[in-house]
Amino acid sequence: MKARINLELFLDDEVALLPKHIKLLKALDETKSITRAAAAVDISYKNAWDCLDLINSKAKEPLIARVNGKRKNSGSELSAYAKDIIDMYETILKIQNNLLDEICSNPDIHAINNLKRNNMKLSAKNQLQATITDINIGAVNAQITAKLSDGTLLKSIITIDSQKELSLEVGKEVLFIFKASSVILAKSDDNELKISASNKLKGKVAKATIGAVNAQISIDIGDNKLIYATLTNESAQDMRINVGDEVVILGRDKENEITAEELAKETGTINYEIICQFQKRVTIIQHK
Numbered sequence: 001m002k003a004r005i006n007l008e009l010f011l012d013d014e015v016a017l018l019p020k021h022i023k024l025l026k027a028l029d030e031t032k033s034i035t036r037a038a039a040a041v042d043i044s045y046k047n048a049w050d051c052l053d054l055i056n057s058k059a060k061e062p063l064i065a066r067v068n069g070k071r072k073n074s075g076s077e078l079s080a081y082a083k084d085i086i087d088m089y090e091t092i093l094k095i096q097n098n099l100l101d102e103i104c105s106n107p108d109i110h111a112i113n114n115l116k117r118n119n120m121k122l123s124a125k126n127q128l129q130a131t132i133t134d135i136n137i138g139a140v141n142a143q144i145t146a147k148l149s150d151g152t153l154l155k156s157i158i159t160i161d162s163q164k165e166l167s168l169e170v171g172k173e174v175l176f177i178f179k180a181s182s183v184i185l186a187k188s189d190d191n192e193l194k195i196s197a198s199n200k201l202k203g204k205v206a207k208a209t210i211g212a213v214n215a216q217i218s219i220d221i222g223d224n225k226l227i228y229a230t231l232t233n234e235s236a237q238d239m240r241i242n243v244g245d246e247v248v249i250l251g252r253d254k255e256n257e258i259t260a261e262e263l264a265k266e267t268g269t270i271n272y273e274i275i276c277q278f279q280k281r282v283t284i285i286q287h288k
Helices: 019-031 034-040 045-058 080-105 109-118 160-165 233-238 260-267 271-278
Strands: 064-066 076-078 126-137 141-147 153-159 173-178 183-186 200-210 214-222 225-232 246-251
Touching: 019 034, 019 045, 019 076, 019 080, 034 045, 076 080, 080 126, 080 173, 080 214, 080 225, 126 153, 126 160, 126 225, 141 160, 141 173, 153 160, 183 225, 200 225, 200 233, 214 233, 214 246, 225 233
Parallel strands: none
Antiparallel strands: 064 076, 126 141, 126 173, 141 153, 183 246, 200 214, 200 246, 214 225
């Protein structure tokens, strides 16, 4: 038995993003041209233009930006908001299909209970889908290693009981979920920053938004994925990281948190130099 449900992500009361729209947006992101994107998904230029114009006009923020004028073959690229929408759509679709597969393969009360458990609302904004490549079981805990779509490896340590309860095994797709407050940002001018953190992602600062208490830094790690880091407003004002800068995203891991002392030791300096290097000025975008 197998089940599939077409996913529609409504932009307003009437207009919804359909699979064909997501496919076209991804083609546009890859080709940077409406003409080439239309050819890639095998539709006419007019059809592509009408689709993009419709969803762009109904979205809360612009999905597409032109970079070389207004001619037919001018360059176009997706906004950060559009990439968020694509990531949201694909995440929902993947979770939906996984749940349907689980229920259809084992249609009993346990599958239904798993469905209820997966419907929990999470406050953690960062969610990365990965495929388990290795499970190293110790006396009490199990280390789960999983691979992102770009080949980057992530690791998580959970109890053996949790590993068994979740039925985790090599080849199974999972979500790595972590809060923005658990993210540490690092920047190295010589690109030779060496640390013992097992979870490291590289990306570019896409946006920095200041709030009433904290600032949120959005980092583009590619493949339509954004990672969010939360800093205090004071820290954000003191930092000198600019939009477009390449940064390294480090994950806290309980007792294996990354400290300024550790970074200083690995880079051959003192912790004061590390703190001064990281606390750089941020370009702030304040939403009205």
